[in-house]
Amino acid sequence: MLSPALRRAHGQLQSHRRWLTAFASERCQCSAIGSRIPSGRWRQSSRSISATACVSSIRSNFYWRSRKQYELNKNQPQAYKRPEAADVDVEFIEFNNDFREAINDVDFNTVIKLFPEARKRQVLTGTLLWRTVQCVHEGLRRVKRNREDDGRREAIEDLIAFAEQLANAVRKGDLEPDRRAHLHLLAIFKEGGAQAQGIAFWEWLEEQDERYVGLDVYGGAIELLSVYGTPLRELEQMYERALQRFPASFNAYHLSPEAVVPDRDQAIEIKGISMMLLQGILTARLLRGESQKAYLALDTALRLYPTLTPCRIFAMFIEERPLNEAYTVFALACRAGVVLPFDTARKLLTALRASADMSSPESHITALRQMLSVVYMYVGAGGSLTSNVVNEIIIAFTQTLRLDGVAGLDVEQKKVLVSTTLDAIRKTLEIFARYGTKPGLSAFNSIIVNLGGHGQSKKIITVALRDAQALRLRPNHVTRRSIVVAAGMLGDKDYVAQAWQDLVYNLELESKRVELPDYNILLKAAKASGAVHFAEQALEPAMKYLPQEITQSMRDRLHNPAEEDQSSEHALDVSSLLEQMKHLSADLAVIDDRTIDRPLTQNFAEQHLPTIIPLLPLQQSGSEQEQKALYDELTTEQPAADSPEPASLPMDALSTPEDSPTDSESKPDIPGLGTSVNTDSESDSSPDPLPPPAPPASSTGLTFGSLRYENWKTINYLLALADHNDNAYNAAVDQAINAGIAPPKREAVLRRTALPEEPYLGLSDMATIDGDREDKGYDAQLRRPRQEILRLRGTTATK
Numbered sequence: 101m102l103s104p105a106l107r108r109a110h111g112q113l114q115s116h117r118r119w120l121t122a123f124a125s126e127r128c129q130c131s132a133i134g135s136r137i138p139s140g141r142w143r144q145s146s147r148s149i150s151a152t153a154c155v156s157s158i159r160s161n162f163y164w165r166s167r168k169q170y171e172l173n174k175n176q177p178q179a180y181k182r183p184e185a186a187d188v189d190v191e192f193i194e195f196n197n198d199f200r201e202a203i204n205d206v207d208f209n210t211v212i213k214l215f216p217e218a219r220k221r222q223v224l225t226g227t228l229l230w231r232t233v234q235c236v237h238e239g240l241r242r243v244k245r246n247r248e249d250d251g252r253r254e255a256i257e258d259l260i261a262f263a264e265q266l267a268n269a270v271r272k273g274d275l276e277p278d279r280r281a282h283l284h285l286l287a288i289f290k291e292g293g294a295q296a297q298g299i300a301f302w303e304w305l306e307e308q309d310e311r312y313v314g315l316d317v318y319g320g321a322i323e324l325l326s327v328y329g330t331p332l333r334e335l336e337q338m339y340e341r342a343l344q345r346f347p348a349s350f351n352a353y354h355l356s357p358e359a360v361v362p363d364r365d366q367a368i369e370i371k372g373i374s375m376m377l378l379q380g381i382l383t384a385r386l387l388r389g390e391s392q393k394a395y396l397a398l399d400t401a402l403r404l405y406p407t408l409t410p411c412r413i414f415a416m417f418i419e420e421r422p423l424n425e426a427y428t429v430f431a432l433a434c435r436a437g438v439v440l441p442f443d444t445a446r447k448l449l450t451a452l453r454a455s456a457d458m459s460s461p462e463s464h465i466t467a468l469r470q471m472l473s474v475v476y477m478y479v480g481a482g483g484s485l486t487s488n489v490v491n492e493i494i495i496a497f498t499q500t501l502r503l504d505g506v507a508g509l510d511v512e513q514k515k516v517l518v519s520t521t522l523d524a525i526r527k528t529l530e531i532f533a534r535y536g537t538k539p540g541l542s543a544f545n546s547i548i549v550n551l552g553g554h555g556q557s558k559k560i561i562t563v564a565l566r567d568a569q570a571l572r573l574r575p576n577h578v579t580r581r582s583i584v585v586a587a588g589m590l591g592d593k594d595y596v597a598q599a600w601q602d603l604v605y606n607l608e609l610e611s612k613r614v615e616l617p618d619y620n621i622l623l624k625a626a627k628a629s630g631a632v633h634f635a636e637q638a639l640e641p642a643m644k645y646l647p648q649e650i651t652q653s654m655r656d657r658l659h660n661p662a663e664e665d666q667s668s669e670h671a672l673d674v675s676s677l678l679e680q681m682k683h684l685s686a687d688l689a690v691i692d693d694r695t696i697d698r699p700l701t702q703n704f705a706e707q708h709l710p711t712i713i714p715l716l717p718l719q720q721s722g723s724e725q726e727q728k729a730l731y732d733e734l735t736t737e738q739p740a741a742d743s744p745e746p747a748s749l750p751m752d753a754l755s756t757p758e759d760s761p762t763d764s765e766s767k768p769d770i771p772g773l774g775t776s777v778n779t780d781s782e783s784d785s786s787p788d789p790l791p792p793p794a795p796p797a798s799s800t801g802l803t804f805g806s807l808r809y810e811n812w813k814t815i816n817y818l819l820a821l822a823d824h825n826d827n828a829y830n831a832a833v834d835q836a837i838n839a840g841i842a843p844p845k846r847e848a849v850l851r852r853t854a855l856p857e858e859p860y861l862g863l864s865d866m867a868t869i870d871g872d873r874e875d876k877g878y879d880a881q882l883r884r885p886r887q888e889i890l891r892l893r894g895t896t897a898t899k
Contacts, residue, residue: 195218203228203231211236218232229278229281233266233288234284236266237288240256243256243259244256245443264294267301280316282312286320286323289301306321314374315376319377322381323379326388332384364804364809365795365804367407367796375410379413381397383416386421395822396894398815399811403808406811414432415440415444423455423713429818431710432711433481435481435798439481445483445489453496456496458499458503459504461672461677464500465684469860469862471493472493475493479699480701486537487540489532489537490539493528494525494546506672509672518557521551524684527688527692531688531692540573541568541574541576544573545578545579547560553586556590577606581621585621585624592629593626593630593634597634613641614641619639619642620654623654627658639654683862689864710866712881727882730886731809731813816892816893817884832844
């Protein structure tokens with residue numbers, strides 16, 4: 101047992117330690133989720149922390165002096181009265197620290213639990229309410245993205261109920277208004293499927309003053325209503341209502357092809373611009389099929405902020421538009437150095453892999469080359485690779501052995517095809533290793549089935565298992581299933597028996613039993629390899645827990661003749677396929693050469709990227725000079741005979757340094773910059789003239805002037821492609837309605853009405869274009885005819 105004096109000392113020491121923890125934690129609470137507090141706020145926070153530190157230090161010294169005085173006076177006859185300590189609520193500090201820590205960790209369950217006490221203690225001041233709602237919003241996204249169990253719906257309902265509680269508190273005035281928090285609440289209701297709650301909250305918000313609603317909140321509300329079916333006409337009216345209620349010094353939201361920014365070579369900062377509002381109306385237009393207006397809104401965003409356009413805007417096009425458009429929008433973002441979320445890149449890779457026609461070697465190799473282009477542009481923009489990306493690429497490579505007609509090849513031809521595919525896989529893994537990324541187990545499972553099984557190579561299976569083990573990847577149930585499948589394709593009944601026994605043994609170690617899908621795999625492998633007798637014995641345990649009709653059906657299937665493999669009726673032209681794979685190897689060689697010394701952000705200004713997939717019908721195309729002339733005509737101030745007013749952005753709408761010169765008289769004379777030069781003899785002793793500053797550029801090396809021009813051309817191409825896609829789909833829908841059948845899916849229509857087949861120009865093809873851009877059909881696609889550009893943009897020229 102501790103003596104009373106020691107217990108007191110121990111308690112005081114613990115109190116001081118708690119204060120130190122609070123002090124360190126407070127310094128860590130300087131950022132919201134994914135954001136930073138401005139330096140001014142940090143200084144203010146530091147002063148607050150310093151004040152707390154002083155009080156706590158005084159308290160510790162106070163107790164120490166009190167103990168000393170007590171020891172001196174305890175034997176004296178007069179009573180000693182212990183002085184009161186400074187008024188510091190340690191419990192309050194600890195609670196505040198716990199609440200902030202839960203927010204930073206996105207521990208929304210703890211946040212919900214502590215919230216009533218947080219309101220009681222009145223800690224929801226400043227940015228803390230916004231960060232609380234932001235935490236709940238991120239928590240909802242994580243639950244929807246990562247959880248597939250039965251508790252997923254319950255967790256979402258809890259988050260929605262808490263968001264509704266927050267919205268009610270805002271309505272009652274119990275919480276301070278914070279427009280950022282209101283925006284997140286609308287997003288939570290939208291993404292959580294709480295239509296009624298979201299609409300009710302917005303209808304209340306719109307009636308409040310500027311403390312509750314602004315342009316960003318209007319943008320979030322437009323997105324919410326667009327998801328739940330509000331007609332586009334009403335959303336456009338709501339958009340106009342927002343602009344009238346909050347007029348900016350420059351109405352940039354109405355930028356037409358004729359409207360301009362003052363200096364296309366410079367970054368601009370415009371007062372009163374809300375990208376969230378632009379994103380909201382853009383989303384509404386996309387969801388209602390108004391592709392032309394949506395792309396013109398994207399054009400506006402790229403003209404204002406060519407390197408800072410929000411990722412969500414690009415992601416919306418990639419999610420909602422056809423694959424051939426999504427690819428170009430993705431390339432548009434990467435070229436500007438905008439790093440899109442990993443999930444967006446992964447979805448595009450998956451869609452490209454699924455788009456391959458396995459009856460066409462050309463289609464499959466083209467999809468592989470497109471996937472490599474996407475990965476290269478993504479990492480070149482600064483994106484990070486993960487095992488999932490590597491898996492997508494490797495799985496797509498191995499599926500070369502599943503092309504129609506491969507089964508009809510002889511053993512030697514399959515061996516050559518397997519060897520060529522393995523070479524491509526090895527080079528890909530070598531390149532990805534520079535980014536610290538290795539393949540996952542699913543890639544090896546695919547190698548086992550496709551190269552080992554379809555490629556008729558038992559050695560490949562052994563090598564794949566060994567390489568996976570070297571990467572500390574342990575075989576799982578899918579791996580053991582894959583070996584059974586591959587063993588059946590090899591026609592090795594002993595290998596089938598061995599692989600099956602290994603699968604059953606590992607299930608028993610995990611106290612699991614063989615399920616019906618496992619038996620189906622065994623039946624197919626046994627029939628292919630002749631291991632029917634072994635399979636009959638392996639089916640006996642299933643009779644104890646599977647219904648009799650199922651086990652009888654499995655026995656019947658086991659003894660029925662094997663189904664004919666239709667793909668074996670013809671053999672593909674392996675020499676043609678190997679010739680096409682040379683283009684794939686050439687693309688890998690380009691990536692290898694450009695990343696061997698610089699695996700990080702690429703200088704895209706020195707490269708010609710494969711930013712488009714299909715080549716549209718083009719009767720004629722103008723020269724590059726003609727394109728630049730039209731670009732200048734539409735995006736620079738042109739003299740108007742009937743109006744002396746300038747059409748460009750007024751300079752008072754720009755955020756400029758207060759100390760910058762405003763006229764030529766206040767600027768210093770610098771030789772070589774077009775100003776007067778001093779010719780006196782004293783000029784000999786003057787310092788060398790300063791070189792002009794480098795023009796601002798993206799992280800990928802393109803100057804803002806070049807980037808705006810390239811974006812303008814790419815938007816013209818996207819407008820033309822969207823026009824083709826929409827016309828094809830609308831015609832198919834009309835035809836289905838007239839026939840009284842359900843409308844087809846858009847991607848199916850676009851595959852049927854595909855443009856004339858043109859070879860895809862990948863990374864290696866682009867490398868040869870750099871010195872001869874004028875003579876290539878690729879660049880002609882971006883140089884649309886003048887009248888077509890004017891029609892697609894819905895504008896008229898000034899001359």
